[in-house]
Amino acid sequence: MTSVEVHIEKGPPGRPLPGPVRRRAPWHLRANALVVVWLGLTVATALAGEGLPAPRWLLIHVFLLGAVSTAILIWSEHFAVALLRARTPDPRWSLARLALLNAATAAVLYGMAAGPAAVAVAGAGVIVAVVLWHAAALVRLARRALPGRFGHVIAWYVCAAGALATGGTLGGLLAAHVGHGATNERLHAAHAQVNLLGWVGLTVLGTLFTLWPTVLRTRMPERTRRASLTGLRLAAPGLALLTGGLLADLRWVATAGLAAYAAGALAALLPLAEAVRTRRPHTGAAWMLAAGVVWFEIALVADAVIVATRPAGEVAAALEPLLPLVLAGSVGQVLLGSLLHLLPAVLGGGPARFKENMALLERGWTVRLAALNAGVPLLALPVPRPLALLGWALVLASAAAFVVLAVAALVRAWTAEHPERRALASPALAGVMAGCLLTAAAVVVSVTGGSGPATTVAATGTRTVEVTLSGMRIRPAVIEAAPGTVLTLRVTNTDAQRHDLRLATGERTPLLGAGESATLTLAPLGEAVDGWCTVAGHRAAGMTMRIVPTGALARSGTGTGTGTGTGHGAHGPAGQTTSPDGNGGPATGTGQTGLDLAAPMSPGWKPYDAVLAPAPGGAEHKVEIRVDDSAVLEVAPGVRQRMWTFNGTVPGPVLRGTVGDVFTVTFVNSGTMGHGIDFHAGANAPDRVMRTIQPGERLTYRFRAEHAGAWLYHCSTMPMTQHIAAGMYGAVVIDPPDLSRVDREFLLVQGELYLGEPGSDAQVAKIREGRPDGWMFNGTAAGYDHAPLKAKAGERVRIWAVAAGPSSGTALHVVGAPFDTVYKEGAYLLREGDAGGAQVLDLAPAQGGFAELVFPEPGRYPVVDHTMRQAEGGAHGLFEVDAR
Secondary structure, three states: OOOOEOOOOOOOOOOOOOOOOEOOOHHHHHHHHHHHHHHHHHHHHHHHOOOOOOOHHHHHHHHHHHHHHHHHHHHHHHHHHHHHOOOOOOHHHHHHHHHHHHHHHHHHHHHHHHOOHHHHHHHHHHHHHHHHHHHHHHHHHHHHOOOOOOOHHHHHHHHHHHHHHHHHHHHHHHHOOOOOOHHHHHHHHHHHHHHHHHHHHHHHHHHHHHHHHHHHOOOOOOOHHHHHHHHHHHHHHHHHHHHHHHHHOOHHHHHHHHHHHHHHHHHHHHHHHHHHHHOOOOOHHHHHHHHHHHHHHHHHHHHHHHHHHOOHHHHHHHOHHHHHHHHHHHHHHHHHHHHHHHHHHHHOOHHHHHHHHHHHHOOOHHHHHHHHHHHHHHHHOOOOHHHHHHHHHHHHHHHHHHHHHHHHHHHHHHHHHOHHHHHHHHHHHHHHHHHHHHHHHHHHHHHHOOOOOOOOOOOOEEEEEEEEEEOOEEEOOEEEEOOOEEEEEEEEEOOOOOEOOEEOOOOEOOOEOOOOEEEEEOOOOOOOEEEEOOOOOOOOOOOEEEEEEOOHHHHHOOOOOOEEOOOOOEOOOOOOOOOOOOOOOOOOOOOOOOOOOOOOOOOOOOOOOOEOOOOOOOOEEEEEEEEEEEEEEEEEOOEEEEEEEEOOEOOOOOEEEEOOOEEEEEEEOOOOOOEOOEEOOOOOOHHHHOOOEOOOOEEEEEEEOOOOEEEEEEOOOOOHHHHHHOOOEEEEEEEOOOOOOOOEEEEEEEEEEOOOOOOOHHHHHHHHHOOOOEEEEOOEOOHHHHOOEEEEOOOEEEEEEEEEEOOOOEEEEEOOOOEOEEEEOOEEEEOOOOOOOEOOEEEOOOOEEEEEEEOOOOEEEEEEEOOHHHHHOOOEEEEEEEOO
16 A cells, blocks of 8 residues: 655744655545544434433443544554654554454443443453554554654653553453452542543643644744653653552552652643743644643642542542543543644645645634533533533534534545545435434443333322442332332432442433432333443443333233332232243343342241251151142242242252161142152152152152262153252252261252243243353252351351252352361262361262361351352352350
8 A cells, every 4th residue: 555745835943743744545544534433423422311421431431442542543653653754554453453442442332331241351351452562563663763853752652552551451350340349449440540641641741742833833842852751750650659559549649649640741731831932822723732731730630639638439439520621621622623633634635625624624613612611611510400411512512513524524535535436425424424323322222221212191199219229239129100100219329339320211310429319200100111320330230120010010921020119129929920030031231130139038038947957767757748839939039939849848848867768758749730759869660659640649659768868859740950940859868877976967959040930931941041040059049148057166067968950060168167078979078087178069960968067266157159150149148157
């Protein structure tokens, strides 16, 4: 690919020019079009958010990751080549970096908006890799170039890339939900500071050394190089101290770092002030750059006050009012001013075309400049909503006007290179703008859940509901009210992290700190309304709610249950399935709710008794096991649904004995369909005692326990996955002959939880695909968190375990108390007194065994399945250990 030199005009001696002006190379045209498109998306995203960007993080990342970062990659390389008088790098690599950056930005936006979080984390990783690659390319250019006056600028760009690599890493940790409470807030604060002051701030300061004199058409001050070196030596270490201080919660370290950064910025800006004495700003580009620098200094002073007076965990929240100053006042104006000056030269076409493009882009610049700078304080100050909307109107109108003019200039350049396509110019211009608007609308719809306008209904009454935000959950998760009810939500954040609540109908709270509250009043309820927290990643993590008209859930046939408006979760009436997603499926982050394992259990709930009684003695045991496939049980906090059971419980009754004991089981089918039973502890021909019997029938199942162990029994009717998943399982414990005495024994039977009506298409699909909604110990997810198992320090405790599946096993682990005895599948793997110890009792589906331990001191000891996905899905509980 070749480029043709085109003469424009020579600047005065000493005036740095951004390299020789060349006929527009195709990749540059496409690259600058990307910046303009991202700017259009920024404007359209704000408009789609009804003027007050919701969620705000979306607008910030569309602008900074999309428009600003794309511009930095393009222009920092362009300036590096021009200032170093270096050979232009192979454009294919430049395009590759731009393509990867834009694809990764899209991945971050999608992953943060709709999940999974891994997509956002991967996108952040690619962004980090791209900017490091970009920095390496700049370093190679500098090493191959001859010594010159402007090489010092490249160091600013390289340090800026290092800052974004740090900020991107912190952003990936935030997207992955690493850290909670104050830790999350410190990550958030450091992420914002290093990205804004580092990636954007250092790049802008480094570029202004040469861009500012060029825009003013004056000489570069002689002390520019010295000021650049001094500024960077202060700003870069200061930024590192600021970031580290925020992460480590060392306020004065962070304050000292910010002071050093501010001193570096001031040193860098002194030559720019000196240039103004020679010639004052007289163009739209110059005034926009000057205004951007002024807003940057104002924001920097306010930032220093916040960092010096607030704990690191509160910095991110306190910075919220500064965002308009930084984004619209500073970064936005610097970007617009730079493009206003640089686009005409880069678009090429000779002196006449240069003047035409400049005149086009500067059209009405005084009005645009005044509107933008009048709007910024209205966005930053606590003004009434009408004035805030006016601020957004002024800022967005100014930005939108530039986007329209820039697209027109780009289309003009395109048609100049391809005269045969002039007839397509107007449709192309309209198409680009429509594409910006439609793409932004699609992004916002994906975030807001795509709810349509609310149905207008007459008010029939009022009701107030207390709503709490905590633990990545909104409680109550489902509120049901009569159609026409005017709901007032009193929203309180009881978490250490900041949260908010946005409703699909447009109502929203501000970001609420710990203990803060806000009130939302809705229009008369006519149709279902989704709600969610707009903080990045929180919606995907499960912070969603739904408001539904009375009877809507039942009419839809989903059986989601009824929200009380004052409790936590949805409790359906007896005999009705209750599932958080309304269709027996897991939460998807689309406004529906998932399991809230931290919510309280329903009043009157009693846990399955995990205490295992000793073998009753005697050689024969008679047991009746009766099918009940209409029992409604609480399978997770606030979630009740119909289960298929043995004797009305999950798991069914425990059978215990010793080797050689005979068990006579009378199996009665009191259900509504055929069922059978299979005891793994017995040796019998399956076609008789394990046959399926119909409702009202019974059979006698007799077996001798010839072998010791913890055995599974379950329904034997096909498809067994459905019957076991619905709760039809239990345990048989046969003591080994040499079983020693212990102080306490417990039994934990782990099973998978599939929400929804047993046997329904939705539930069966999840069973077949192996997508449980959770995991349970003894029939309830997280039940023993709410009803801890009791023990005393120094006691020897034996935990029997059976993995019921139907498809997943367990890796049973007690935090803080290693096992000294492990018995699995009829054999000891470890005995008390052996030198070794064990971390887990690992069991495949249908396996059983026991582990023994001694709690060393009083306290709370979690018992978990160390398959962490299953632990986080409900396979965890607590041992509450008291002093002996």
